[in-house]
Amino acid sequence: xxxxxxxxxxxxxxxxxxxxxxxxxxxxxxxxxxxxxxxxxxxxxxxxxxxxxxxxxxxxxxxxxxxxxxxxxxxxxxxxxxxxxxxxxxxxxxxxxxxxxxxxxxxxxxxxxxxxxxxxxxxxxxxxxxxxxxxxxxxxxxxxxxxxxxxxxxxxxxxxxxxxxxxxxxxxxxxxxxxxxxxxxxxxxxxxxxxxxxxxxxxxx
Amino acid sequence: xxxxxxxxxxxxxxxxxxxxxxxxxxxxxxxxxxxxxxxxxxxxxxxxxxxxxxxxxxxxxxxxxxxxxxxxxxxxxxxxxxxxxxxxxxxxxxxxxxxxxxxxxxxxxxxxxxxxxxxxxxxxxxxxxxxxxxxxxxxxxxxxxxxxxxxxxxxxxxxxxxxxxxxxxxxxxxxxxxxxxxxxxxxxxxxxxxxxxxxxxxxxxxxxxxxxxxxxxxxxxxxxxxxxxxxxxxxxxxxxxxxxxxxxxxxxxxxxxxxxxxxxxxxxxxxxxxxxxxxxxxxxxxxxxxxxxxxxxxxxxxxxxxxxxxxxxxxxxxxxxxxxxxxxxxxxxxxxxxxxxxxxxxxxxxxxxxxxxxxxxxxxxxxxxxxxxxxxxxxxxxxxxxxxxxxxxxxxxxxxxxxxxxxxxxxxxxxxxxxxxxxxxxxxxxxxxxxxxxxxxxxxxxxxxxxxxxxxxxxxxxxxxxxxxxxxxx
Numbered sequence: 001x002x003x004x005x006x007x008x009x010x011x012x013x014x015x016x017x018x019x020x021x022x023x024x025x026x027x028x029x030x031x032x033x034x035x036x037x038x039x040x041x042x043x044x045x046x047x048x049x050x051x052x053x054x055x056x057x058x059x060x061x062x063x064x065x066x067x068x069x070x071x072x073x074x075x076x077x078x079x080x081x082x083x084x085x086x087x088x089x090x091x092x093x094x095x096x097x098x099x100x101x102x103x104x105x106x107x108x109x110x111x112x113x114x115x116x117x118x119x120x121x122x123x124x125x126x127x128x129x130x131x132x133x134x135x136x137x138x139x140x141x142x143x144x145x146x147x148x149x150x151x152x153x154x155x156x157x158x159x160x161x162x163x164x165x166x167x168x169x170x171x172x173x174x175x176x177x178x179x180x181x182x183x184x185x186x187x188x189x190x191x192x193x194x195x196x197x198x199x200x201x202x203x204x205x
Numbered sequence: 206x207x208x209x210x211x212x213x214x215x216x217x218x219x220x221x222x223x224x225x226x227x228x229x230x231x232x233x234x235x236x237x238x239x240x241x242x243x244x245x246x247x248x249x250x251x252x253x254x255x256x257x258x259x260x261x262x263x264x265x266x267x268x269x270x271x272x273x274x275x276x277x278x279x280x281x282x283x284x285x286x287x288x289x290x291x292x293x294x295x296x297x298x299x300x301x302x303x304x305x306x307x308x309x310x311x312x313x314x315x316x317x318x319x320x321x322x323x324x325x326x327x328x329x330x331x332x333x334x335x336x337x338x339x340x341x342x343x344x345x346x347x348x349x350x351x352x353x354x355x356x357x358x359x360x361x362x363x364x365x366x367x368x369x370x371x372x373x374x375x376x377x378x379x380x381x382x383x384x385x386x387x388x389x390x391x392x393x394x395x396x397x398x399x400x401x402x403x404x405x406x407x408x409x410x411x412x413x414x415x416x417x418x419x420x421x422x423x424x425x426x427x428x429x430x431x432x433x434x435x436x437x438x439x440x441x442x443x444x445x446x447x448x449x450x451x452x453x454x455x456x457x458x459x460x461x462x463x464x465x466x467x468x469x470x471x472x473x474x475x476x477x478x479x480x481x482x483x484x485x486x487x488x489x490x491x492x493x494x495x496x497x498x499x500x501x502x503x504x505x506x507x508x509x510x511x512x513x514x515x516x517x518x519x520x521x522x523x524x525x526x527x528x529x530x531x532x533x534x535x536x537x538x539x540x541x542x543x544x545x546x547x548x549x550x551x552x553x554x555x556x557x558x559x560x561x562x563x564x565x566x567x568x569x570x571x572x573x574x575x576x577x578x579x580x581x582x583x584x585x586x587x588x589x590x591x592x593x594x595x596x597x598x599x600x601x602x603x604x605x606x607x608x609x610x611x612x613x614x615x616x617x618x619x620x621x622x623x624x625x626x627x628x629x630x631x632x633x634x635x636x637x638x639x640x641x642x643x644x645x646x647x648x649x650x651x652x653x654x655x656x657x658x659x660x661x662x663x664x665x666x667x668x669x670x671x672x673x674x675x676x677x678x679x
Contacts, residue, residue, distance in 0.1 A: 060659030064598045064679040082544060082581060090599030090677050094565040094575035099596060104563050108580055110551060111559045118551060127547035180658035 031156075034069025035202050038187065042174075043194045050154045051173035052147045056163045056190075059089070061180040062204070063160055066187075067130070068100040074129040075106035081129035084108040084122050087115035088134055116142050119149075119157055126153035134160050143171040166190060180204075245297040245345060247313060248332035249273055250322040251290055274417060276316050280309075285329070285414040288363065291336055293329045293414060310343060326350060329414055330406040334380070337361040347408050354406065355381025362402075368395060380406075423453045423461075423516040432471065432508035436500045439509055443496060444489075446514050451489040459519030460485025464492060466499075466514055470507040478503055480553050483545040483580075485522035491546065498554040548580050569638035570646055571600060571675065594634055595652065597662045597676030604673035607663060620653065622661065622674055627653040630660070637667070652678070 013019070030046030032039055039045050047053070047070060057063045071083050083106060085092050094104045108128065110118045119133040123146060135142075138159065150157050159172070166177055175190040187200040251269055273292040277284045280303075283295035296309060303309040310325075317323050324335035325343040331350055335342060338357050344350055357380040359369055371394070377383050383391075384403060392400045404410035429442040443466075454460060462485055467477040480495045551560045561577035568574050607627070610619040620627040632651030639645040647667030654660055662676030 058657050058659055060655070060661055060677045060679060061657075062660075062678065068598070088599065090679070091575070091602050092563060093571070093597055093600035093676065094563045095571075096596035096598045096600075097563075098565055100598070104565050104575075105578075105581070107563045109561055109563065109577070110555070112551075112555050118555070121547060121550050125544075125547040125550070127544040180660070182654075182658070 031070055031073065033066075034073075035066075037202055038200050041189065041195070041198060041200050043192060048156065048173050048193075050156055051150050052143065052157045052159065052171065054159045054161060054165070054170055054172040054175040055178055056161050056166050056175065057178040058163055059160075061178050062185050063178055064132070065100075066178065066185065066202075067132070067158065068097075068102065071097070071107075071130060072101040075103035076101070081127065082106045082108045084110060084128040084131040086110045086118045086122065086131060086133040087112055088132065116146070119159075120146055122153075123155045123157045124149035124153040126155055128155060130156050130158065132158045132160060138165075140169055140171065147171040147173075243297065244295055244327060245300070245325060246327065246329040246332040247294045247296050247323060247325045248287065248329070248336040249277065249292045249294070249317050250324075250333070250336035273317070273321075279316070280313070283414070283416045285416060287329065287333050291333050293332065295329075295414075296325070306343070306345070326353075328406060328408040329412055330402065331408070334361050334406065337363075351381075351384065351407060355379060355384070357381075359383060364399070368399075421457070421519060423450050423514075423519075425449065425514050427512040427514065429509065429512070432510050434505055434508050436497070439500060439512070440493060440497055443512065443514065444493065447489040447492045447496075450492065450514070450516055451487055454487035454516075454519060457519055458521075460487040460522040461517040461519055462486075463517040464496070464514060465517075466496065466512060468505065468509050469511040469513070470505075471510050473506040476503075476506060481549070481557070483548045483552070485520045486549070487522075491549070495549055495553040498550055502554050544581055569636060570644075571596075571636065572602065572604075575600075595678075597660075597678045599677040599679045600662075601675055601677075604664070604675045607672040607674055609672045617672070620663070620672055622653075622655060622663075625655040625657065627655055627661065627663065629663075630654045633665075636664075650675070 030042060030044035030048050032046040033042065042048075055063045055066070074081060074083055083102075085107065087110065092107055092109060094107075097107060098104055110122075112118045115133045115135045116138065119131055119135070122128040122131040138146075138161070146157060146159075149155075163177060163179075166175075170191065172191065174192045177188040177190055179186045179188075184204055185202040187202065189195060189198050189200065191197070251273075270286055270289065270292060274284055274286065277292050277294045281294050281296055281299045285293040285295075287293055300306055300309050303312050313323060322336040322339050323341055324332050325345070326332040326335055327344065327347045327350060331344075331354060334354065334357055335344075338361050340353070340357075342353060344353055359372055359378060359380060362369075362380070372378075372383065377386065384407065388400060391403075401410060405412040425446045427442050427446050429438060431438075433439065461482070463479055463481040465477060465479050467475055469475045478499055480492075480499050482491075482495070486492070548560060560580050562580040563575050564578045566574055566576055605622075608621040609617055610621075612618045620629075629651045630653060633649035634651075635647075635649055637645075637647045648664040649667070650662060650664045652660055653663045660678035661674055662678065663672060663674050665672050
C-alpha cells in the first residue's frame with residue numbers, strides 16, 4: 001500500500017463520529033491575531049474569544065506589540081468597546097498606538113494598587129473587550145476568579161507576568177512565554193486548550 | 206303557521222310620539238362670558254413693599270424667586286420666571302382642581318399673601334404689567350384686557366429710560382395711549398421688537414414660555430438599628446432609602462450624577478463622602494454597588510450612629526434600551542451600557558484620578574505627546590500625523606537615569622539598566638524642541654537592547670550628556 005493511500009485511509013478513520021480529538025474541544029473560532037504563523041497554531045485560528053491569557057515575559061519583549069493588531073481591530077469597530085491597561089509599569093504611549101492603527105480615545109488606563117480587583121470588574125462588566133493587567137502576584141484562587149469573570153462578561157483578559165511564574169499552575173486558557181531574539185519573537189506556548197506545548201517564532205515588524 | 210305569526214315581532218319598535226323632555230344645559234357663569242381665554246396667566250410680583258432696594262438687594266431676587274417658584278409649582282406645572290422679578294403661573298388647566306376660579310383665587314391669595322402682588326390675565330406679559338402696577342385684579346377674557354391695561358403707566362414696561370423719555374415727549378404716558386398709536390409709525394420709532402411685545406401684551410401674538418422644572422432633591426435621614434462599624438449592616442440600613450430614591454427618580458424620569466452620604470458618630474465629627482456617576486443614574490442596585498465600593502475604602506472614625514443621604518440635582522437622562530444581543534455576542538454593543546457602570550465602580554473605589562483615557566497632543570517632546578483625559582471622552586480629536594520613526598508602546602512618565610561607565614576619553618563604555626547591559630541598536634534620532642516655554646529639550650534618542658532581547662528607548666541629554674531610559678518596546 002502506498003503512503004498516499006495510507007494517509008487517505010487514516011483521514012477516513014479520523015472522520016469516524018465516535019472518535020474525538022483534543023483540538024475539537026477548542027472554540028470554533030478565535031480573533032485573528034494578525035500573525036499568520038501564530039493563527040496556524042492557536043486553536044480556533046486566533047486568540048480565544050473569551051478567557052484569560054497569560055503572557056510570561058521579562059518586559060520590553062514585544063508583549064503589547066503581539067496584541068496590537070487585536071487592539072486595532074477592537075478599537076476600530078463601530079460599536080467598539082474599550083481596551084484597558086490596568087496598573088501598567090509605563091504609560092501607554094498614544095502616538096505609538098496611533099501608529100499601530102488603534103483609536104487612542106478607546107484606550108483606558110487604570111492606576112490602582114489592586115490591579116486584580118480592577119481587572120475582575122473590567123472582565124465581568126463586559127465594558128472592556130480586552131484588558132491588560134500587570135499584577136504583582138496572582139494566586140490560583142485569583143486566577144480561577146478571573147477566569148470565571150471572563151466567562152460572565154464574555155471578555156478577554158491578558159495577564160502580563162514575569163517568566164518565573166511559568167512553574168505555577170494556572171487557570172488561563174492560554175499561557176505563552178515570550179522572549180525576543182535579535183530578529184524574531186519567540187513564543188513558547190506552555191498551555192492551550194487542545195494544544196500540545198510548542199514553539200512559534202514570529203518575524204519582528 | 207308560526208312563521209306567519211312571528212313576523213310582526215321582528216319589526217323594529219316604532220318610537221311612540223311622545224314629547225321628549227329636553228335637558229337644557231346651564232352654562233356656568235364664567236363660560237357664559239364672551240370668548241373666555243384659552244390661557245390664564247397669573248403673575249406674582251415680589252411686591253413693591255419688599256422690592257425697595259433697602260429691603261431686598263437685587264442679587265437676593267433669585268433666591269426669593271426660587272421660594273416663589275417652589276410655592277407656585279403647587280398650582281401648576283407651567284411655571285415661568287419673567288425678567289427676574291415676577292413668577293408666572295399658567296392656571297387655565299388648574300381651575301377645576303381648586304373648585305373653579307373663586308376657589309383658585311382664594312388658594313392663590315393664601316399662598317401669596319399681601320406684600321406680593323398678584324394679578325391674573327389672559328397673557329403672561331399683561332399679568333406681569335398688572336402685578337407690577339399693583340392692580341390685584343383677575344381678568345379672564347381678552348376683550349376686557351385692553352380696557353384694564355389702558356390706564357397703566359409706561360414705566361411698568363421696564364423699557365430703557367431713553368425710550369420712555371422719547372414716548373413722553375410724544376405725549377404718550379399710558380399704555381392705552383401707546384396702543385392707540387399707528388403701528389407702522391410705532392415700528393419705525395421703536396423697532397419691531399417693541400411692537401412684538403405690545404402684541405404679546407394684548408394677546409394678538411403668541412408668547413410661549415418655557416416652564417421651569419422645580420429643583421427637587423432627594424434627602425433622607427437613616428438611623429441604623431444599632432451603632433456599627435460594619436459595612437454590611439450600614440448598607441442594609443441604606444437599602445430602603447435607595448429603593449425610595451429609585452422610585453423618586455423614576456417618577457420624575459430623572460437621574461442623579463452623585464450622592465452625598467453624611468455619617469454621624471457619637472464621639473467624632475461628622476464625616477461625609479461623595480459618590481459620583483459618569484452618566485445620570487437612577488437604579489437602586491447601582492447606587493448600592495457604588496456605595497459598597499465607597500464604604501469599603503473609607504476609614505470610619507467610629508461606630509456610625511446616623512446617616513444622611515442626599516442625592517444630587519435630578520437631571521434629564523435618556524434611558525438606554527437593552528440590546529437584543531448580550532454584550533459581545535454577534536457584535537452586540539456593550540460600550541454604551543456596561544462602560545459607564547464599570548467606570549463608576551472604579552472611580553467610586555479608586556478616585557477620579559485613577560481612571561483616565563488618553564488623548565494625543567501635537568507636540569515634539571515625547572512626554573507631552575499624550576495627556577490623560579476623562580475616560581471615554583466623546584470628543585475625538587483629529588490625531589496628528591504619525592511619526593516615521595519607531596516609537597515604543599510604553600513610555601515612562603519621567604525618564605529614568607541609567608548607569609553609565611565612561612572610559613578615559615569620555616566615550617561610553619557601558620550602559621546598564623536594572624543590572625543588565627544595554628547595547629545601542631539604532632539611532633541617534635535628535636529631538637530638540639520647547640525653547641519657547643523654558644522646558645526645552647535636546648536629546649539624542651537610541652533604541653537599545655538588553656542581553657535578554659528586550660528593547661528600550663533611551664536618550665542622551667544634550668547638555669549634561671547623561672543617559673536616560675524613556676520607553677519600553679513592549
